[in-house]
Amino acid sequence: MTLELEITVAPAFDWGTASEILMDVVKWLNQKGEPLWTEEQVSVEGLKSSHRIEESFIAQLKNKPIGCMFLLESDPYFWPEIEDDSSLFLHKLAVLREFKGKGIGNQMLEWASQYAKRQGKSWVRLDCDGGRPKLRQIYESFGFSLVDRKPLDEFDSARYEVHV
Helix, strand or coil, X not given: CCCCEEEEECCCCCHHXXXXXXXXXXXXXXXXXXXXXXXXXHCHHHHHXXXXXXXXXXXXXXXXXXXXXXXXXXXXXXXXXXCCCCEEEEEEEEECHHHCCCCHHHHHHHXXXXXXXXXXXXXXXXXXXXXXXXXXXXXXXXXXXXXXXXXXXXXXXXXXXXXX
16 A cells, blocks of 8 residues: 655645654664764754755644655765766665655655655665665665665775666
């Protein structure tokens, strides 16, 4: 059964809502001993310092915010070689833990792909922790192809792309 999601684009976006959703995931990953983002990175101030409001999206189910993601026009840190406007770059896709395993993440990926296509883009690109095989499998099962693994600072970045 597919749940009926509504994905809201800024300016209706609320920084605090995204922070709460991301904080839910941060706490869950920390409890599992698999930290990814820090609480500082997903705080309202952290999000505002690394993203623009127009890059921000909230997924809602019956008016309840349950997921968030950021779609950037450029990503010079993880994708410095991509200088044209052919891509959207996906960051911080997160779903509240109570909705884990319900296909919400895949619906958000599908929406992001369709949104990229409507924006005239040919690709959705992302990076994730190369040492997280379950996460990588989610992206691969959706249709993303591994481009490479690229160490950045102390982060093992697995870079993926899907043609839309």
